[in-house]
Amino acid sequence: MKLLIDEKDRKYLTDREEFHTGLGVVKIVENAQKVTSHLGHDFSVLKPRLIDLYEKLPRSGSVLLKRDIGFILAYTSVGTGDIVVDAGTGSACLAMFLANIVQPTGKVFTYEIREKFAEIARKNIENAGLQEFIEIKMKDITQGIDEEEVDLVTLDLPEPWLVVQHAYKALKHGGFIMSYSPYIEQAKKTVDSLKEASFRGIKTYEVFEREMEISNKGVRPSTRMYGHSAYLTFARKY
Ligand SMILES: C[S@@+](CC[C@H](N)C(=O)[O-])C[C@H]1O[C@@H](n2cnc3c(N)ncnc32)[C@H](O)[C@@H]1O
Numbered sequence: 001m002k003l004l005i006d007e008k009d010r011k012y013l014t015d016r017e018e019f020h021t022g023l024g025v026v027k028i029v030e031n032a033q034k035v036t037s038h039l040g041h042d043f044s045v046l047k048p049r050l051i052d053l054y055e056k057l058p059r060s061g062s063v064l065l066k067r068d069i070g071f072i073l074a075y076t077s078v079g080t081g082d083i084v085v086d087a088g089t090g091s092a093c094l095a096m097f098l099a100n101i102v103q104p105t106g107k108v109f110t111y112e113i114r115e116k117f118a119e120i121a122r123k124n125i126e127n128a129g130l131q132e133f134i135e136i137k138m139k140d141i142t143q144g145i146d147e148e149e150v151d152l153v154t155l156d157l158p159e160p161w162l163v164v165q166h167a168y169k170a171l172k173h174g175g176f177i178m179s180y181s182p183y184i185e186q187a188k189k190t191v192d193s194l195k196e197a198s199f200r201g202i203k204t205y206e207v208f209e210r211e212m213e214i215s216n217k218g219v220r221p222s223t224r225m226y227g228h229s230a231y232l233t234f235a236r237k238y
Helices: 050-056 066-076 093-102 115-127 164-170 184-196
Strands: 002-005 011-014 018-021 024-027 034-036 042-046 083-087 107-112 134-138 150-155 171-181 200-205 212-214 219-221 231-236
Touching: 011 018, 011 050, 024 034, 050 093, 066 093, 066 171, 066 231, 083 093, 093 107, 093 115, 093 134, 093 150, 107 115, 115 134, 150 164, 164 171, 164 184, 171 184, 184 200, 184 231
Parallel strands: 083 107, 083 150, 107 134, 150 171
Antiparallel strands: 002 011, 002 042, 018 024, 034 042, 171 231, 200 231, 212 219
8 A cells, every 4th residue: 555645746546557546647666766657647656554545444434533533542542562441333444543552462453344444444443454463353342341450441432331341340459430421411321421430530521633734924823623522521540
């Protein structure tokens, strides 16, 4: 897979040797850092990083935003060698960022109930080269978690409170749970169930991100921005 970036910073992902764009046909030469299309337009050629794939990958539904993924990674300090349980898989965006960090000695077990979504996730994971570090499990996670001594459980599904007791059992001492819910009513219900399950250090956050537009005319926040995505609830077993 290669990432092409044109003169206007537009990005294209391709695994073909010849790629057709509105700016002409590009022939990708092995190890070339720059190529020129048959119409004379220049393209940079890069090995894509996970963020490049994330921006372009096929999605089965809503995925976590970068700001929320970054916050989860920092808050839980998930690291190399960790065992993570994630549900639902969806497009595997969160699962892939987790695997990117826990590899090469850790693993992400991600639960999904819809085969069609798992299929999309499998392709995304393969394109990212992370298949060794992610196992998709076709299982309803409300029925239980198979893994033990888990470092982190991440939940992005409609009824996370049905998983809280299973997560407590699966987590190791000091392990984190993170639940991502678009509605505050879901976050409240999750917090209540976390308290009931004896989780500690329970906190709920909303994360904001604002891009700056910097030009010779002046500097100001972008007039376009993502609004609400979700509430992130964290807790720990200790
Ligand atoms: C919003 S998507 C998850 C997106 C994912 N976090 C990502 O970053 O791409 C929610 C997924 O949860 C799955 N799901 C819902 N309930 C589930 C359950 N009880 N067990 C496993 N997966 C479930 C749905 O099929 C759907 O694919």
